[in-house]
Amino acid sequence: MKTILTSLKIHPKAILFVLTLLLSLSVKAQSGCTDPLANNYNASAVSNDGSCTYNPADANPVSSTQLNATLDENSGLIVFNSTIWTHNDSGNPADIYSINESDLTNFSTLTIPGATNVDWEDMAQDATYVYVGDFGNNNGNRTNLKIYRISKSSIAQGTPVVDDINFDYADQTDFTSQTNNNDFDCEAMIVRGNNIYLFTKEWVSQGTTVYAIPKTPGTHSAVNLGSYNVQGLVTAATTVESQQLVVLTGYEFVLVFGVPVPFPFMYLLYDFQNDDFFSGNKRRLSLDTNFPQIEGVATADGIHYYVSNERSSNSFVTIEPHIHEIDLSGFLSNFLSDDSFQAQAASHKPFVVYPNPSRAEEAIQVKIPQQHLGKEAVFELYNAYGQLVEQQNVKALHTTEMLNFNRFSAGLYILKVKVEGDVHSFKLSRI
Numbered sequence: 001m002k003t004i005l006t007s008l009k010i011h012p013k014a015i016l017f018v019l020t021l022l023l024s025l026s027v028k029a030q031s032g033c034t035d036p037l038a039n040n041y042n043a044s045a046v047s048n049d050g051s052c053t054y055n056p057a058d059a060n061p062v063s064s065t066q067l068n069a070t071l072d073e074n075s076g077l078i079v080f081n082s083t084i085w086t087h088n089d090s091g092n093p094a095d096i097y098s099i100n101e102s103d104l105t106n107f108s109t110l111t112i113p114g115a116t117n118v119d120w121e122d123m124a125q126d127a128t129y130v131y132v133g134d135f136g137n138n139n140g141n142r143t144n145l146k147i148y149r150i151s152k153s154s155i156a157q158g159t160p161v162v163d164d165i166n167f168d169y170a171d172q173t174d175f176t177s178q179t180n181n182n183d184f185d186c187e188a189m190i191v192r193g194n195n196i197y198l199f200t201k202e203w204v205s206q207g208t209t210v211y212a213i214p215k216t217p218g219t220h221s222a223v224n225l226g227s228y229n230v231q232g233l234v235t236a237a238t239t240v241e242s243q244q245l246v247v248l249t250g251y252e253f254v255l256v257f258g259v260p261v262p263f264p265f266m267y268l269l270y271d272f273q274n275d276d277f278f279s280g281n282k283r284r285l286s287l288d289t290n291f292p293q294i295e296g297v298a299t300a301d302g303i304h305y306y307v308s309n310e311r312s313s314n315s316f317v318t319i320e321p322h323i324h325e326i327d328l329s330g331f332l333s334n335f336l337s338d339d340s341f342q343a344q345a346a347s348h349k350p351f352v353v354y355p356n357p358s359r360a361e362e363a364i365q366v367k368i369p370q371q372h373l374g375k376e377a378v379f380e381l382y383n384a385y386g387q388l389v390e391q392q393n394v395k396a397l398h399t400t401e402m403l404n405f406n407r408f409s410a411g412l413y414i415l416k417v418k419v420e421g422d423v424h425s426f427k428l429s430r431i
Helices: 002-007 012-030 152-156 339-346
Strands: 063-066 074-080 083-088 095-100 108-111 120-125 129-134 146-151 162-169 185-192 195-201 208-214 218-228 233-240 245-256 259-270 281-286 294-299 304-309 322-327 352-354 364-367 377-382 388-394 400-403 411-419 422-430
Touching: 063 422, 074 129, 074 233, 074 304, 083 120, 120 233, 120 294, 129 152, 129 185, 146 152, 162 208, 185 245, 195 233, 245 294, 377 400
Parallel strands: 074 120, 074 294, 120 185, 162 218, 185 233, 233 294
Antiparallel strands: 063 322, 074 083, 083 095, 095 108, 120 129, 129 146, 146 162, 185 195, 195 208, 208 218, 233 245, 245 259, 259 281, 294 304, 304 322, 352 364, 364 400, 377 388, 377 411, 411 422
């Protein structure tokens, strides 16, 4: 036996084949769904293959503040230095508006010289510049798509210095006017690295396509990087550039008694490779349908988000413009586990109301954000008919406030927390 084995020769190609096969099996064994929140989480996977699936989930506002009527058509948000910036869309003045995070009801106006608001739809930023996207294209026939680049230092001085970034879509050949019936509309962009990334609003396919252009002034052709079926219309985007995280907002139309009604959503894209934003986790969240026309999204820390809706009206109801605060810690804290992110997120914590839903005999507690401690506040409880049924005044807010609303029976209520002219609203459910 020893002699036979010693004399046995293995062909080099056979060895190479076996090694290749083992390497392939090893790679496959290491890739899979790496998100513990997913249905198909694979604890042994070390490489995310984008296969994660999730149960339906909601991400509703923890507070909502009505905006001034000047911002009825707000579209686009960014936040930096504790200031939220927004603008209005088509046909409005070439202005951007600053809102202090400590008082969402007040704003200041800054006019952008030499700019024209054909159809401004989103804002983005990097460390040095603010970008305003004049690329709304409902008819699909625009040949003057543009992004204004404004230096942050000039904004701080109140004298904006502006550059133009002009572009077209490299793969668009048909410029026939087709109102709300084309796939070259756009209302969402982010800036990462050296590029601006555009996410299209596709009226026909109900998906979105990512296009890339350099973030430098000049004229560019936007390059198609791939598409994803979001099953709706994308209206805004934001990113945390130091993390593999992009968040989209938008809405889908659902027929209600034969009438198309917009239902808003968020898409969380995270743990992707390079700029292949659809290669990682793709989690869709439903938003509070009381505010359907979501047009802007922004975050300072990757956990706490602002989303805004424009004014909308029909024969049944009018929805005023609002800015909403949404806490996504339950969905993203595990991914954004870096200590610096956790510390930054802690400084932006919103009010937290719990338990919700609650039993009729349970007390309602409210955790107070650090920036509001010691301030005077009014807590108001409204029933489902909009009637004020209870009010509680607090001279100096503590870390946790206990509300004496125990006597109220099962049903839906609205709790309003009023602090220094700012109003935060919460839906409460008593069971």
